[in-house]
Amino acid sequence: MKSFPEGFLWGAATSHFQVEGNPAEISSRSSDWAVWTACDGRIADRTTADRACEFFSRYPDDLELLSRLNLNAFRISLNWPALCPEASNPGGSLAVNMQQVEHYREMLTRLKSKGIKTFVTLFHFCLPKRLSDQGGWVNAATADEFGRLAQFLAKEYKGLVDYWITINEPLAYAYQGYVAGVWPPGLKHSYEQAFACVRNMLIGHAAAYRYIHEEDREASVSYTMHWRPFMARNKFNPADLVVQHMRNAVFNHLFPQAVQTGSLKFPFPCNLYPKVQELTGPIPGLQDSMDYLAINYYTRDVCQFNFQKGIDLFGETTVQSEVEVNAMGWESYPDGLYDLLTREIPPYHFDSKGQVRPIIITENGYAAVFPADMTEGDWSLEDDQRISYLQSHLLAIHRAITSGVNVTGYLHWALLDNFEWAEGLRIRFGLVRVAFPTQERTLRKSALVYADIARSNAIDSTNLLAPT
Ligand code: IFM
Numbered sequence: 001m002k003s004f005p006e007g008f009l010w011g012a013a014t015s016h017f018q019v020e021g022n023p024a025e026i027s028s029r030s031s032d033w034a035v036w037t038a039c040d041g042r043i044a045d046r047t048t049a050d051r052a053c054e055f056f057s058r059y060p061d062d063l064e065l066l067s068r069l070n071l072n073a074f075r076i077s078l079n080w081p082a083l084c085p086e087a088s089n090p091g092g093s094l095a096v097n098m099q100q101v102e103h104y105r106e107m108l109t110r111l112k113s114k115g116i117k118t119f120v121t122l123f124h125f126c127l128p129k130r131l132s133d134q135g136g137w138v139n140a141a142t143a144d145e146f147g148r149l150a151q152f153l154a155k156e157y158k159g160l161v162d163y164w165i166t167i168n169e170p171l172a173y174a175y176q177g178y179v180a181g182v183w184p185p186g187l188k189h190s191y192e193q194a195f196a197c198v199r200n201m202l203i204g205h206a207a208a209y210r211y212i213h214e215e216d217r218e219a220s221v222s223y224t225m226h227w228r229p230f231m232a233r234n235k236f237n238p239a240d241l242v243v244q245h246m247r248n249a250v251f252n253h254l255f256p257q258a259v260q261t262g263s264l265k266f267p268f269p270c271n272l273y274p275k276v277q278e279l280t281g282p283i284p285g286l287q288d289s290m291d292y293l294a295i296n297y298y299t300r301d302v303c304q305f306n307f308q309k310g311i312d313l314f315g316e317t318t319v320q321s322e323v324e325v326n327a328m329g330w331e332s333y334p335d336g337l338y339d340l341l342t343r344e345i346p347p348y349h350f351d352s353k354g355q356v357r358p359i360i361i362t363e364n365g366y367a368a369v370f371p372a373d374m375t376e377g378d379w380s381l382e383d384d385q386r387i388s389y390l391q392s393h394l395l396a397i398h399r400a401i402t403s404g405v406n407v408t409g410y411l412h413w414a415l416l417d418n419f420e421w422a423e424g425l426r427i428r429f430g431l432v433r434v435a436f437p438t439q440e441r442t443l444r445k446s447a448l449v450y451a452d453i454a455r456s457n458a459i460d461s462t463n464l465l466a467p468t
Pocket of ligand 1: 413
């Protein structure tokens, strides 16, 4: 048996747009995502999140599942578009929908009464449409409202939130929305805008960090980084190595380096562009604005330079025909998690006063594919690949803990099958299967295995499923 430290957090994660099916937001299309999904051809399986898991009304039953699974931590996100569908009041104070505030207060109170540690994300990819119409995170006004919203909510939910997450995966957001163009606002190769978005996110994060702590000194505050090891397709090819370096420097290190030092700095040669230089430099209140390291880890990325596509130092991801991948096209690569915990993130283990930051894996999970309209039948319940993925990643974490790394919790993505952004409802990450047409919930085998690990606070390394 490999035991985890006493008090280790075992949890699961969700995000509002992916599960809620919030009737008010959907009927008024008040978020950029609600608008985006209503446009033809943007979502791979042509589904929307209009109902998703109906978590908005079904959450009391879904939270019961946490206890059945012996989990002691749960991650939600708050729906900014539903909290603030209108612009600020005359005079500048935030116009907040108090019914929506009460909705989350009830949810958090219920979680607390069950003794479950709460993780609350403020921005999980969805903007009020009125802000996205004015440039979204590229416009400094978004960062300003974000800070004020954090201040308001920290006051309202004081004592109900154990771990705040200001922004989820800022670089994944900037990449998908401004470089790949598959998420709103749907721009392609707009690197300057992507970098401006990152700078404003840093400003918003710093403001939120400060305001939350002014209201609640006890809560821990951070943001989540989607960390991906990048490997050169050919490690003897200097061009592939440049791509690996650039992707790692920007996707993995840009944000944490800025938080660590208090100043945003772009790698060479991005820093030669005058527009990028304007974005460089100190951000007030940013330094040390992370009480713990929140890591979302799924896979690695093998990348290469493509001479046929002109000079793009960020290159492209290569599809490796020889390795098995999940429904997202992602390889299972647990060694990458061990390496990042022991070798890649040590520069961020300590704050500037030498205090060690705890590390929490705030997302990690395996995707299968089943069409959204499936209801009954034995589809995917024996999810051995997810179990193998879960076990191998937990063993990697255990190895890192044994080497002295201070990992204090693990949140599996996701509790429920949900709406996987540009991929739609057919991509299933859930420990719990959701039959979307009937909304029936069924525990998968992985949920039972995870429940056992959480109950015993240990993983039985003599009883592992072989990777497939
Ligand atoms: O579903 C997403 C989540 O919203 C953010 N992190 C990655 C997950 C899987 O793609």
